[in-house]
Amino acid sequence: MNDRAENTLLVLPGLALLALAFFVPITQMLILSVSGDDGPTLAHFTRFLGDPYYLGVLWRTVRLSVLITLICAAIGFPLAYIMARVGPRLRLWLIVLVILPLMTSVVVRTFGWMVLLSRSGLIPDMLRDLGLVGRNFAIMQTETAIVIGMVQVLLPFMTLSILGIVTRIDPRLEEAARTMGCSFLQSLRTVVLPLAVPGIIAGSLLVFTLSASSFVTPNLLGGARIQVLAASIYRSVTQTLDWPFAAAQAVILFVGILLILVPYARLAGGRSNG
Amino acid sequence: MVKSISTPLRIATMVFVVFTAIFLLAPLVVVVGVSVSESQFIAFPPSGFSLRWYEEVLGSDAYVGAAWISLRVAILVTITATVVGGAAAIALHRRKLPFSSALATFFLSPLVLPTIIYAIGMLMLWSAIFGPVSIVTLWLSHTVVTIPYVVRTTLAVLSESNPFLEEAAQTMGASRLQRLWLVVVPQCRPGLIAGAFFAFNISFDEAVLALFLRKPGLTTLPVQIYGQLEFSPDPSVAAVSTIMIALTITLILVIDRMLGVQKFASA
Numbered sequence: 001m002n003d004r005a006e007n008t009l010l011v012l013p014g015l016a017l018l019a020l021a022f023f024v025p026i027t028q029m030l031i032l033s034v035s036g037d038d039g040p041t042l043a044h045f046t047r048f049l050g051d052p053y054y055l056g057v058l059w060r061t062v063r064l065s066v067l068i069t070l071i072c073a074a075i076g077f078p079l080a081y082i083m084a085r086v087g088p089r090l091r092l093w094l095i096v097l098v099i100l101p102l103m104t105s106v107v108v109r110t111f112g113w114m115v116l117l118s119r120s121g122l123i124p125d126m127l128r129d130l131g132l133v134g135r136n137f138a139i140m141q142t143e144t145a146i147v148i149g150m151v152q153v154l155l156p157f158m159t160l161s162i163l164g165i166v167t168r169i170d171p172r173l174e175e176a177a178r179t180m181g182c183s184f185l186q187s188l189r190t191v192v193l194p195l196a197v198p199g200i201i202a203g204s205l206l207v208f209t210l211s212a213s214s215f216v217t218p219n220l221l222g223g224a225r226i227q228v229l230a231a232s233i234y235r236s237v238t239q240t241l242d243w244p245f246a247a248a249q250a251v252i253l254f255v256g257i258l259l260i261l262v263p264y265a266r267l268a269g270g271r272s273n274g
Numbered sequence: 275m276v277k278s279i280s281t282p283l284r285i286a287t288m289v290f291v292v293f294t295a296i297f298l299l300a301p302l303v304v305v306v307g308v309s310v311s312e313s314q315f316i317a318f319p320p321s322g323f324s325l326r327w328y329e330e331v332l333g334s335d336a337y338v339g340a341a342w343i344s345l346r347v348a349i350l351v352t353i354t355a356t357v358v359g360g361a362a363a364i365a366l367h368r369r370k371l372p373f374s375s376a377l378a379t380f381f382l383s384p385l386v387l388p389t390i391i392y393a394i395g396m397l398m399l400w401s402a403i404f405g406p407v408s409i410v411t412l413w414l415s416h417t418v419v420t421i422p423y424v425v426r427t428t429l430a431v432l433s434e435s436n437p438f439l440e441e442a443a444q445t446m447g448a449s450r451l452q453r454l455w456l457v458v459v460p461q462c463r464p465g466l467i468a469g470a471f472f473a474f475n476i477s478f479d480e481a482v483l484a485l486f487l488r489k490p491g492l493t494t495l496p497v498q499i500y501g502q503l504e505f506s507p508d509p510s511v512a513a514v515s516t517i518m519i520a521l522t523i524t525l526i527l528v529i530d531r532m533l534g535v536q537k538f539a540s541a
Contacts, residue, residue: 001450003368003370004370004371006365006450006454007365007368007370007371008365008371010361010362010364010365011361011362011365011366011371011377013357013358013361013362014358014359014361014362014381014421014425015362015377015380017358017414017417017418017421018380018381018383018384018418018421021396021414021415021417021418022383022384022392022418024399025392025395025396025398025399025400026387026391026392026395027395028395028398028399028402029391029394029395029398029399032398075294078287078290079290079291079294082287082290082291091536092535092536094291095535095536095539096526096535097294097295097298097299098298098539099526099535099538099539100298100299100302100522100523100526101298101299101301101302103475103479103522103525103526104302104479104518104519104522105478105479105480105481105495105496105499105515105518106479106481106496107479107481107496107499107500107503107515108301108302108305108496108499108515108518108519109301109302110301110503111301111305111499111503111507111511111512111515112300112301112302112303112304112305112515113301114503114507115301115304115305115308115316115318115512116300116301116304116318118316120317121318122304122318122319152297152298152301155294155297155298156298160539160540163539163540164540167540184279184280184283185283209386209388210388212388213388213389213390213391214390214482215390215482216481216482216485216500219504220500220503220504230388230390233390233394234390234485234486237394237397237486238485238486243394243398246394247394247398250390250391250394250395253388253390253391254387254388254391257388
């Protein structure tokens with residue numbers, strides 16, 4: 001046996017598994033998305049894109065995902081920066097703080113939000129007691145509930161993505177900026193933030209993709225009336241049993257994600273190189 | 275650095291961290307609270323203290339059966355993903371195969387594709403070829419989505435390892451198999467362990483593939499919980515959820531013992 005044979009043997013099981021159990025299923029789905037009763041058709045796509053209801057679902061998905069990504073970045077950047085600059089003991093606790101929710105099932109975390117946000121739950125109760133909202137105030141079954149739940153689910157991804165980059169920024173750069181007369185916030189804005197851009201971008205890409213394609217949290221917190229695209233796909237598969245239509249929606253979801261992400265990544269790549 | 279920050283800013287930082295901590299932990303704390311409630315209804319803060327919902331869960335065939343399926347799938351997935359992914363990472367690291375970097379991208383590709391898209395494809399393909407889904411479907415698909423994690427963690431460890439150890443072993447007359455098993459695999463160990471933890475955790479907690487690839491009698495724990503939440507949540511859901519949280523905490527403690535949480539988090 002030579003080196004080539006040994007290496008081939010080592011990759012082969014994984015290669016075969018991914019080819020047969022990953023690429024073939026995706027191909028099958030692509031084929032199904034354009035198959036009709038008599039030959040190939042684009043009917044499933046035109047049905048989706050010609051229906052105001054589904055366009056509304058698509059628009060809500062994009063809108064909520066952008067909002068969720070922005071909020072995650074706004075909380076994730078300062079959190080990651082703090083994690084990178086505190087002492088080792090506190091850092092360990094903060095990492096556990098981020099990892100524990102991350103490693104807990106999404107279903108469990110969403111259940112926690114269902115309890116907190118329900119009509120008689122802690123948060124609406126508190127807002128009512130403070131007099132901030134009226135008696136009939138409800139968060140459950142609204143887009144706000146989806147955003148709150150999804151930000152909690154996805155914030156750890158954003159924070160860890162940014163943390164990976166921020167820990168590599170030399171603190172002496174900030175010290176230099178401070179010595180030259182920058183205030184702390186100025187050094188943060190003009191030194192740390194630009195250097196952290198690759199992490200923020202990687203985190204945003206991840207959070208946006210995960211947000212646009214999730215349905216467990218939106219279904220449970222938003223209810224049946226507030227549908228997002230992934231929830232609509234799930235319904236087509238399990239309730240209306242219209243698989244070709246589900247496949248077409250999945251293709252639209254993926255193409256949509258790519259259409260938003262590729263220019264964003266390119267723009268960002270250009271900026272961080274230049 | 276921290277010394278030169280003004281007091282108001284330091285207070286603002288503390289407030290921010292505390293609020294973020296509350297935000298991240300609140301849903302977990304609430305679930306634990308509900309699980310020990312005496313009341314029939316889901317309420318937080320809980321009224322009274324009782325372990326009756328845990329008794330109910332441990333006596334429920336639906337929950338125990340689902341837990342058993344989740345555990346079996348997760349163990350199978352952990353073993354296959356670690357072996358298959360680890361082997362692939364070793365070969366990829368050597369960069370001696372044609373199209374090495376394309377191959378590496380190929381192995382990481384399941385990370386990029388949203389799981390829901392893969393889940394539909396798997397369901398459709400399996401139904402077309404084999405008919406009803408089975409535990410094998412779940413096993414294969416969870417292995418596919420966890421292999422990239424093992425490949426990534428193992429490659430990261432190998433890139434910092436000493437490449438001459440293997441050569442040294444060869445010079446000393448070690449056979450191919452001996453070199454692989456006694457030199458390379460031990461070098462990969464931290465990466466393989468981290469990857470195995472990822473695989474177990476993802477498979478055990480995963481709901482998307484499990485929701486698409488389910489049938490009566492093939493319900494994992496997250497799917498069982500999801501079903502309860504959609505229809506009739508009672509505090510027993512909180513008790514199962516608390517058990518899952520406890521498992522996660524145990525996993526984190528073990529990871530910290532074996533690798534250190536910080537290393538794991540940066541993987």
